[in-house]
Amino acid sequence: MRLNELKKNDDFIKREVKYGERKITLYYLKSICDEEKITDTIISPFYEIFKMDTFVDYIQSFEEWAIIDKEKVAIDKIFGGNVVISLEDKIYAVKMDKFESRSISESSEESVLQGPKDSLSEKISTSLNIIRNRYRKDTLIVKNHKLGQNSKTNLIVLYDNTLCDHENLLYLNNKLKNIEVDLLQSAGQLQKFLMDRKWCPFPLFLTTERPDRVVTNLSQGKIVFLIEGSSWALIGPARFYDFFKSMDDPVELPIVGKFFILIRYIAVIITLFFPALYVAVISYTPEILKIQFALLIAGSRISVPFPSYAEIIFMMIMAEFLSEASIRLPRTISSSATTVGGLILGQAASEAGLIGDVMIVVIATVALSIFVIPINSMHQAIRVLRYPFIILGSLFGAIGVLIGAFALLTYLCNLRSLGKPYMQLLTNKTL
Known part of the structure; x- marks a missing residue:
């Protein structure tokens, strides 16, 4: 040799x-x-x-x-x-392999007030150990796969043999056989290969670094993917409402947990439709507002040289810049830099007459509501979808926003995750 x-x-x-x-x-x-x-x-x-x-x-x-x-x-x-x-x-x-990885640490991206604080590990055997110690049923099945012609990444598929839908497993095996990729390094990459629609903005799989969320979904009959070198697990099939549940919800009293879930849905509606409806009402139908409120908005926009849609898109893009800066900057300076930047930008733009005072309230409300979503992948999808609705509102008014909302709902109803309806509301087990 x-x-x-x-x-x-x-x-x-x-x-x-x-x-x-x-x-x-x-x-x-x-x-x-x-x-x-x-x-x-x-x-x-x-x-x-x-x-x-x-x-x-x-x-x-x-x-x-x-x-x-x-x-x-x-x-x-x-x-x-x-x-x-x-x-x-x-x-x-x-x-005789040796895998250098960090020790088990606290989950940094999915924080909870109550419940376990540990997260999954980049070492796949460590993650499997954590899950096995929390889900001690003999029906938990572990299957090994290798993906990536160059990386030959280890992939583990976990499922409960008595709870998992075997049609999902058949669908998944066909998908895995057809994956051709040079490098596979993260759960996000794997999700793109498992999705039927290449340009779908919505996440069709849950990504989590929390072992308790993994175990909860295993008990609901879902399939979990662990990838060597990534501390994030991929879970499917996912449904739309899965992305609005926190691991704090089952711990809280029932009425409190349901209230927090309701708050998240309200926040999504606000962040998705509020900017578009603001533009639609200001541009086309200001008469539906109370006269005092209409005059207040008109007075705040007297010095603004731009139409309302340009004003709100400009401020939302500035807010996106601040959000990205807070992620990319070192943690020691990110919070102070973005806070100071946001205050200076809003105050300076208002004093210069580039935006109205009411617009600052609208942008602040939208910026706060988007962060209520507990799963980051859904958070990003909603951020992207706000802009098409603003364009519809600026072109066609409130009717355009309603048509866009109907089209979005129709699109969601046609989505599938591992062959299962994305908007399916009734299941045998709920969190």
């Missing part, structure tokens, strides 16, 4: 171990293999076991081992974290 050609890699190790007339040759990458473990579990036993047949039996006692018969297979094994062992006339591969 031409494994010596891998010497062009500085982290490639070829190590010959001799004891008397016996000899083995080890091939591995020190960057992804645990050298201490190799010494303790392979090299030291080689000196202690005097018969080669006994040593072969010892190699075959490892949990993950294989006999290699092709050069390409050997190279793939080496890059997969295996040690290739050449002895006598046979070649074996033993898993």
